[in-house]
Amino acid sequence: MTRTKAEQDRYALPGSPPTDEDLRHEAALTRAEIGETVAALRHRADVKARMREAAQHRMALLHDAMNATTDHAHRLAGTVRAHPVLAGGVATIAAALVMLTIWS
Incomplete structure (x- = not known):
């Protein structure tokens, strides 16, 4: 006013x-x-209420991130099941890169 x-x-x-x-x-x-x-x-x-609100907000963000990660893992698992040879090739290349990095 x-x-x-x-x-x-x-x-x-x-x-x-x-x-x-x-x-x-x-x-x-x-x-x-x-x-x-x-x-x-x-x-x-009211610090206690503000901290509770902040914790609830962070828990909601964490829950959303966890759901997104789970969805991504399910899609990735479906891709691996559909193309096992491709997944094996990618895993082999990744292992070779790790070995080269360790030995270098």
Whole structure:
């Protein structure tokens, strides 16, 4: 809740005191701003809840990554079953590269 330009000009004019309605409106704005500030401070002070939220978020990310890895492994296993000669050739080349790396 912010003041409009007209309200700001009205409060800024010297010699024209604010009306009762202006004061009530100003008090309502102040109460709303204080309420928002208190809510923000309460949230920041609740470290336990914030840590729980962060842990839940990380667990969800981990769960998603685990599902993606499982799906990838199932697809890879299907490819190996469909093309066993190709999979054997790739495994042989990988083993040879590892051996060359170790012996170098």
